[in-house]
Amino acid sequence: MKKPDRKSVIFFLESNAVPILFLIIISIGVPYSGFSVDYLVQEIIIRLSRNSFLVLSLLVPIMAGMGLNFGMVLGAMAGQIGLIFVTNWNIVGLQGIGLAMILSIPLSILLGWMSGKILNMAKGREMVTGFILAFFMNGVYQLVVLYGMGSIIPIGNPSMVLSRGYGIRNTVNLINIRQTLDSLIPLKIGNIQIPVATFMVIALVCLFIVWFRKTKLGQDMRAIGQDMHVAESAGINVERTRIIAIIISTVLAGFGMILYLQNIGTLNTYNSHEQVGMFSIAALLVGGASVNKGKISHAFLGVTLFHLMFVISPMAGKNLIGQAQLGEYFRVFVSYGVISIALVLYAYRKLKEKERAGTALAEAQEEK
Amino acid sequence: MSQNAPLLEMRNVTKDFFGNVVLKDVSFSIERGEILGLVGENGAGKTTLMKILFGMTVIQDTGGYGGEILLEGKPVSYKSPLEALDDGIGMVHQEFSLLPGFTATENILLNRESTNYNFMTELFGDRMRTLDRAEMKTRAEKAIEKVGVKLDENTPVSEMPVGHKQFTEIARELEKENVKLLVLDEPTAVLTESEAEILLKSMRKLSEEGIAIIFISHRLQEIIEITDKTLVLRDGRIIQETPTDQTDIEEIAQAMVGREIHAEGDRAEVRTFNAPHLIVNNLWVDMPGETVRNISLEINKGEIFGIGGLAGQGKLGIPNGIMGLYPAGGEVRIDGKTIPLNNPREALDASMAFVSEDRRDVGLLLDEPIDWNISFTGMQMQKRFLKPVLGGLFRLRDDKAIEDIANHYIEALEIKCMSPRQKAKELSGGNQQKVCLAKAFVVEPDILFVSEPTRGIDVGAKKIVLDTLKEYNREKGTTIIIISSELEELRSISDRIAIVDEGRISGILPASEPSKAFGLLMLGKVDSKGDSK
Amino acid sequence: MNPLQKVVEKTGWPRLIIGLFLLSLFIIAPFAGVKISTSLNDTLVRFGMNGILVLAMVPMIHSGCGLNFGLPLGIIAGLLGGTLSMQLGATGPMSFFIAILLATPFAVIFGWGYGALLNRVKGGEMMIATYVGFSSVAFMCIMWLLLPYNNPTMIWGYGGTGLRTTISVEGYYLHALSDFLAIRIGDFVFPTGMILFVLLLNFLVWVFMRTRTGTAMTAVGSNPVFAKASGVNIDRTRTISVILSTWLGAIGILVYQQSFGFIQLYMGPFYMAFPAVAAILIGGASVNKASILNVLIGAFLFQGILTMTPSVMNSLIQTDMSEVIRIIVSNGMIIYALTRVKKGAK
Structure with a gap:
């Protein structure tokens, strides 16, 4: 190995700017927050088990060149509908989680297929379309859950239904399945609880992604991600493959949402899914991913850094300036800010790359 | 399948784009292992001819073509390049169609990868098979050898010199099992002299193996050197079809420019x-x-x-x-x-003024009317076609003056259009070109x-x-x-x-x-x- | 193709459905016991309130920057203008014009920076604009807490620091425009001043689009390479359009507030871009073409639906589904527009 020269150091800093920035924010914030190390470690483990699956669901569309799948919210909705039914039928424990997942699959496939179709009509602007699509489907979701359930779709459990006789209440207690997976295989190291079974499920999805990259389908997605036209002319069915990528992401997001909610224990019927897309995307980006590059390691690093920032900022804000509110706004700002930066850097680099081809000759002439 | 029929035969192929005839009664044939040189100036119809052969969608979208194409005596009409590929007709494009982030191997075997079985295929079909990298490597190496060059099959295309990209493309075509006919569109244009030399050598080798080649090139020297038969196209017609050893550069050049x-x-x-x-x-x-x-x-x-x-x-x-x-x-x-x-x-x-060669992307505002196109540069550069408003407080577009100047040039240059407000994209190529000229003339x-x-x-x-x-x-x-x-x-x-x-x-x-x-x-x-x- | 099909083709299905939907609402309204005059009045008022926010889409669409999802940035400039005007002690209708005056430099500076950013990310404007809007709203949340405002009508009453989430503009610029020359017929009030102001700004933008710079703007949006070859400075033209859009956003929110009666701070401006985007699309604009007519029709149709659905629906089925309908209509319209962009002019 030769010694790293200045250029490569700068390159390293440049390509990892976001994680490094976060490390700096956190290392300033942690002492001010006043939290103990044990507490923070426990928090990180909880958050990893809670959020990693959701974040991992974003990787497949990135591979297929479709950018950050803001439409993953659709999967989250499917997962929630699965949970509503399971709770309604009063199915307890692992069976409940399993059944909710099974219920979510056909819904996710349907939503993913629709989403993929629409994104195929908006090539080159997949992200903004997926983003609006999430809003749009939120309206449809409300139509179904707030007006359809209990009136057209029978809901037997009266505690879930609004007093007017139809529509699901704002919160659904998921006591039946609450943390059943997390506590399936209990493990405690010192004061720290580790949800082994959940991590095993997460490991499984990681293995799936690693394996998937080696399949023919995975290879096709990589090809499409680089150049749709070349892939098309080689006989790869581009549109279909892109739809499959979105379906896989949507199904995984549905599972992820179920895991997430089994940890939280209550479903905010009309809000839980709204934030999930934004937080998952922000976390992945914080881990060093970009619009066209996402690795499993980015997901874990991202969840750790992003949620650490989330945990500490209200307290750090309070101790620094005397206002917890400020810390809360700060973390909202950072979540949006980090997505903005990632989007800007991506678009800027893409534009620059186009220009760089042009400067090659200029440089050659200068050196003469 | 008759053994006497030529490998490929085109009979009276005719094509027009909206009444603008680009190919007229083009007939020729090519035998197995033959190298056919196809020459002609830009716009002579070479590209269109190849597009017809490969069944590019643009041909169907513009009304199809006349005449017929026979492959080994059987009439064929491809709906897409993929169908042509299935019949063993391969094409190496002028622009590279390679994936920059993939290695040579991955590009050569794109969508034809070697795969292994696993249980998931039972559930989700063949695309769940995993790639067999070792087998892919051997296949790629074999294809590269067939081209007759030295190429590291693990280099990503983005890091290759241009020549190697070209060889990778050719290797990709050759890797296909049943390839019978290869179309090379200006393959040497981007190569250095020695690289071109290697390419010509490998073309000769391929022809010995029975693969027919249609070689499109501007480099007449190469045509003379390597082809068996020369076909000269001009204005959509075949001007000359001779065995190459009975002609020379000057005769070909003569036929080309006419x-x-x-x-x-x-x-x-x-x-x-x-x-x-x-x-x-x-x-x-x-x-x-x-x-x-x-x-x-x-x-x-x-x-x-x-x-x-x-x-x-x-x-x-x-x-x-x-x-x-x-x-x-x-x-x-x-x-x-x-x-x-x-x-x-x-x-x-x-x-200075410039009428660009790229009418659609540089020369015109396709979505705007003719009069805008003609007057725009004059307005921006010379502040013309503006009229003062409110006693000269500011100046607005003078739609009357704009229309007048447009009408003037529509008449002077015989621009065929319905009105000066017609959108530029609705005009034919020739009339668009006249609009571009008018735009330049306006600024004098x-x-x-x-x-x-x-x-x-x-x-x-x-x-x-x-x-x-x-x-x-x-x-x-x-x-x-x-x-x-x-x-x-x-x-x-x-x-x-x-x-x-x-x-x-x-x-x-x-x-x-x-x-x-x-x-x-x-x-x-x-x-x-x-x-x- | 028969004439009917042609009309459908030209208008587009979603637009047609929305138009027919609104028409049917107006027809049903009397039978459902909803007073047309109130509905019409509400629609007019909301048209006036939102008209300029919708207009703020036009310059950026023209210059090829796409739909201005970054509208919150302009709104923030307006909020700064409004709050500063109150802080400085201006009262009555005068405070409205001072607010506009104070908002202008902010809008110009924000718009300039925003434009410079968008010039560096050509091709990815809309997504970035959305997040620039979001981030700036979140950033201002922090600033509303920290900035040293001290007008007692604006800050938290109970010993807290920072501005309230909603601030009443009563005594300041409440109805500064709406009451000007207002015409009252029974309970129908025509907000003449506001409507005139909206029309005036629409007219000014229309005039601007016919100047040399405005023409250049359209050309940049239509074909940037053509514009460049004709000596137009693309980046500069785009920046001007962004500044103009941002400034219109600032004015737009002030007009909105003077009618609404409150300044909404913190997360208030967060989602304000979407109704405006939806409105101009409903009015017939696309991602790269928009006219003043699109603004007027769109603002009227969209606001008409927003006012009519709750009242008609409520009296028909005793359920307020208006929120859901709003979400589906507005976002559905945006998706429709996004999926209909022709990539390149080829």
């Missing part, structure tokens, strides 16, 4: 100039595909100066660089005054660059365009620099012609010199690269 005798009589009077007006020193321009390396020119006031050369040699880079549309360096002076580069505004301010430039003014337009429109330019030059004394791939067109209108080869001037001759002299300059036969330095 109109020799006719054009000779048409030439303008010999004019002499001695007032250097536009001086270009050591210009380089970074225009992708048309790189200008080092060019120096002196163009006289009132002259029509032609710039010719083969596609990709850099002739188009010259006006694009001077006008500030692509990164450029060097020195440009008009009457002794230096014009800053890389800023279109400076170039326009110096009273001192120096006018016209790039490929007759590309893709029909014969009638061609004549009007050229006559208009000539007239404009005579009447207004405007210095015109015309860049064209069609030599005879240049010779019919220019006073002097410079030929560009590999980004440098290979020679400047009066237009009255015989075609052959220019042809030789184009083909790089005269080593005069030192002169331009």
Whole structure:
């Protein structure tokens, strides 16, 4: 190995700017927050088990060149509908989680297929379309859950239904399945609880992604991600493959949402899914991913850094300036800010790359 | 399947784009293992012919084609290039269709990867098979060997020199099991001399193995050297079909450009100039595909100066660089005054105007009406077509004046349209070109660059365009620099012609010199690269 | 193709459905016991309130920057203008014009920076604009807490620091425009001043689009390379359009507030871009073409639906589904527009 020269150091800093920035924010914030190390470690483990699956669901569309799948919210909705039914039928424990997942699959496939179709009509602007699509489907979701359930779709459990006789209440207690997976295989190291079974499920999805990259389908997605036209002319069915990528992401997001909610224990019927897309995307980006590059390691690093920032900022804000509110706004700002930066850097680099081809000759002439 | 039938036969293939005939009664055949050289100027119909063969969707979208194509005696009509591939017809494109982030192996085997079985395929089908990297490597190596080059199959394409990219593409075609016919579209254009040599060698090898090749090239030397049969296309017709050993470069060149005798009589009077007006020193321009390396020119006031050369040699880079549309360096002076580069505004301010070769992307506002297109530059650069409002407080678009000037040019240039408010995209190519000329004429430039003014337009429109330019030059004394791939067109209108080869001037001759002299300059036969330095 | 099909083709299905939907609402309204005059009045008022926010889409669409999802940035400039005007002690209708005056420099500076950013990310404008809007709203949340405002009507009453989430503009610029020359017929009030102001700004933008710079703007949006070859400075033209859009956003929110009666700070401006985007699309604009007519029709149709659905629906089925309908209509319209962009002019 030769010694790293200045250029490569700068390159390293440049390509990892976001994680490094976060490390700096956190290392300033942690002492001010006043939290103990044990507490923070426990928090990180909880958050990893809670959020990693959701974040991992974003990787497949990135591979297929479709950018950050803001439409993953659709999967989250499917997962929630699965949970509503399971709770309604009063199915307890692992069976409940399993059944909710099974219920979510056909819904996710349907939503993913629709989403993929629409994104195929908006090539080159997949992200903004997926983003609006999430809003749009939120309206449809409300139509179904707030007006359809209990009136057209029978809901037997009266505690879930609004007093007017139809529509699901704002919160659904998921006591039946609450943390059943997390506590399936209990493990405690010192004061720290580790949800082994959940991590095993997460490991499984990681293995799936690693394996998937080696399949023919995975290879096709990589090809499409680089150049749709070349892939098309080689006989790869581009549109279909892109739809499959979105379906896989949507199904995984549905599972992820179920895991997430089994940890939280209550479903905010009309809000839980709204934030999930934004937080998952922000976390992945914080881990060093970009619009066209996402690795499993980015997901874990991202969840750790992003949620650490989330945990500490209200307290750090309070101790620094005397206002917890400020810390809360700060973390909202950072979540949006980090997505903005990632989007800007991506678009800027893409534009620059186009220009760089042009400067090659200029440089050659200068050196003469 | 008759063994006597030729491998591929085209019978009376005819094609028109909205009434503009681009191919007429094209018939030829090619045998197994034969190398057919297909030559013709840009726009002669070579590309369209190949598009028909491969069943590109653009052909169906524009009304299909006439005549028939037979493969081994059986009529075929492909709906997509993939169907052609299935029948063993492969194509190596002028532009690379490779994935930059994939290795040579991955590109060569794109969508034909070797895979292994696993249980998931039972559930989700064959695309769940995993890649067999070892097998893929052997297959890629074999294909590369077939081409006869040394190539690291693990290098990502983005890190390859251009030549290797070309070889990767060819290897990809050869890797296909049943390949019978290979179409190579200008494969040597991007290669160095030694690389081209290797390519020609491997072509010979392939033909020995029974693979037929259609070789499209501007480099006539290569055509002579390697092909069995030469086919010359001009204006959509076959002009010459001869066994290559019975012809020579000059005869082919003659057939390609044609109109020799006719054009000779048409030439303008010999004019002499001695007032250097536009001086270009050591210009380089970074225009992708048309790189200008080092060019120096002196163009006289009132002259029509032609710039010719083969596609990709850099002739188009010259006006694009001077006008500030692509990164450029060097020195440009008009009457002794230096014009800053890389800023279109400076170039326009110096009273230069440019009619781009790229009508659709540079020359026109396709979604806007004709009158906007014609008046826009004049309005932006010279603040014309504006009328003061509120006692001169500010100025608004003068729609009347805009329409008037549009009507003036619609009449003068015979632009066929329904009204000056018709959108530019609804016009035919020839009429679009006239709109582009009108846009340049409106600003009444001192120096006018016209790039490929007759590309893709029909014969009638061609004549009007050229006559208009000539007239404009005579009447207004405007210095015109015309860049064209069609030599005879240049010779019919220019006073002097410079030929560009590999980004440098290979020679400047009066237009009255015989075609052959220019042809030789184009083909790089005269080593005069030192002169331009 | 028969004439009916042609009309459908030209208008587009979603637009047609929305138009028919609104028409049917107006027809049903009397039978459902909803007073047309109130509905019409509400629609007019909301048209006036939102008209300029919708207009703020036009310059950026023209210059090829796409739909201005970054509208919150302009709104923030307006909020700064409004709050500063109150802080400085201006009262009555005068405070409205001072607010506009104070908002202008902010809008110009924000718009300039925003434009410079968008010039560096050509091709990815809309997504970035959305997040620039979001981030700036979140950033201002922090600033509203920290900035040293001290007008007692604006800050938290109980010893807290920072501005309230909603601030009443009563005594300041409440109905500064709406009451000007207002015409009252029974309970129908025509907010003449506001409507005139909206029309005036629409007219000014229309005039601007016919100047040399405005023409250049359209050309840049239509074909940037053509514009460049004609000596137009693309980046500069785009920046001007962004500044103009941002400024219109600032004015737009002030007009909105003077009618609404409150300044909404913190997360208030967060989602304000979407109704405006939806409105101009409903009015017939696309991602790269928009006219003043699109603004007027769109603002009227969209606001008409927003006012009519709750009242008609409520009296028909005793359920307020208006929120859901709003979400589906507005976002559905945006998706429709996004999926109909022709990539390149080829």
